Amino acid sequence: MSLRPRTRSAFHRLAGFALAGLFAATVGAWTTGNAWAAETAPLAPVTVAHAETNPAHDLSMHGSDLHAQTDHEHEPFVVAYVEGGPFVDYQRVLAGVAKGLETMGWIEDGDVPMPEGTESAEPIWNWLSEHAGGRIVFAKDGFYSAGWDESNRDEMFAAIGKMKHVDAILAFGTWAGTEFSKLPDGKRTTPVVVASVTNALESGIVKSLERSGVPNLVASIEPDRYPRQLSIFQSVFWFRKLGIAYEDTPAGRGSIALKALENTAMSLGIELIRCTDRFDVADVNVAAARLKACHRQLVERGAQAVYLTANVGLTADTAADVLEPLIEAKLPTFSQVGSFDVENGALLSISEVNLADEGAFSAGQLVRILEGQSPEAINQRYEGAVSLAVNLETAKRIGWEPPLEILVAVDEFYPKREDGETDAADDVEAAEQTPGEDAEP
Incomplete structure (x- = not known):
């Protein structure tokens, strides 16, 4: 069963906030967990x-x-x-x-x-x-x-x-x-x-x-990077059951900041639907097959959205196949890694900026x-900007039409046209240049 995104009227109740303020207001003061990427x-x-x-x-x-x-x-x-x-x-x-x-x-x-x-x-x-x-x-x-x-x-x-x-x-x-x-x-x-x-x-x-x-x-x-990602994701889609696949080892849990994700999910009232397997293997195809099987399990167990953690099996060559069970189920996805995954089929993530x-x-x-x-x-605290990447083809396939309030928050649209732009980017630019009143109160 797919989850319906927030309606436009709900987004318009948030009107007047700048992008960073809109999302930052939902984040709160969390601390992140262990390391994930490498x-x-x-x-x-x-x-x-x-x-x-x-x-x-x-x-x-x-x-x-x-x-x-x-x-x-x-x-x-x-x-x-x-x-x-x-x-x-x-x-x-x-x-x-x-x-x-x-x-x-x-x-x-x-x-x-x-x-x-x-x-x-x-x-x-x-x-x-x-x-x-x-x-x-x-x-x-x-x-x-x-x-x-x-x-x-x-x-x-x-x-x-x-x-x-x-x-x-x-x-x-x-x-x-x-x-x-x-x-x-x-x-x-x-x-x-x-x-x-x-x-x-x-x-x-x-x-x-x-x-x-x-x-x-x-x-x-x-x-606050990963708590903020999760909070942004839920501010766009009202999910209560979030799917997540990872390797249940000390290195695997640490590599995705699982502790921070668990704490944030608890704060937001989100139930984590988990699928674990051994993904840290030399053969990418083996990892991809295991990840696809996990995605099928997450759909069967009632996940309403999926947070895509860093995974050996999710690459440019494997993404289309690995993400297919989620797209068929019309589940929104957010990549922990970034716009690289969005380019390859994930719905949302932070942008390359x-x-x-x-x-x-x-x-x-x-x-x-x-x-x-x-x-x-030397100071170590880094505060990143709030900017998003979105895959419009994936959005279309899962039946989601991003409202303008989301589109103006996006720095990167995929897939790109030959001129390096997207139709949505043109629409956003036109909307920003044309004053008008909201269609809904």
Whole structure:
């Protein structure tokens, strides 16, 4: 049984609020749960840079001083990148870092072309190493990925330690951030900026929201991100039973911020309908088949909407098949990951703008380190804007006509026309330029 969305009259009772105010009023003050994103990405071969060897370096490249060491009046700063494995959000956040550095005048060119046909951030890094210019060097031999294989950890960190000179490290995702936070004190001498992680506090990477409590490390934390997503979703569709699929292991629960989702659901009076299976597997097709089976179960068990968590089985190649049971049942979906899933068939999510802003925030932290501030003293609280992505084809298939109040809240519409726009985008622009009274009181 499908759930009917709010009527237009209900939305008009909210008229007069700006987008952020409309949704923020429903959020409340929640704290987010454990980290979610990185651990569920597909496995990939390890990428180990061929750095020049210096056995004395390990990870303590700069002695005991925790500030960047380059004489920046004469030489650019050198930055390296570390991730647990490829994940599509890392591309967008890294591109946001680059644009933020350009805006602040630290690199000359931050307009990174987004790679196609891959979730890897390595093409972006390679482009920056060739084209960024300015006061920061993105080391050509400084991109490290463990390919989501724990057995590659020691080899990867040994390679990092052999780099001749690094002023700071960008650690993307919970896996990489956790590894750096666990290093013994004697190896915590290179500054680390942890980016694109669900909640660095709940995952144990840092010790407090405002300050990291780790001498050489700083992270970005958006404490209300996932409670806000859930609240936005329910403010659009009055559901009481929300379906959710995940792997019921410590890593699986942490990787989707389950604790935060449970707390928020309880606050909103939402019953979580759960389906669990083993999704963190190397074979994407196996994960996709399991996820599709879960979606069928959620429909059969009476879910009125589904919150799509980060999952190995939900990719550009598998999304159409995996989401079909939900679309056939006319259930609205909201992706935890972002607009990448919306482009591939999910109904709603936050827009790519949010990820770019998150990257710009991390860029600001990096600049403060390179200017001489201690990582531990740098603010970590990030407050993202409220902006949405919507798939209009999916909306049509489930029988939902987004009201204008929702359309004006959207930064990204899918699918796009050949000119890169959508019919809905034209309608919104026309409505914004044409004054008139509401049709309903």
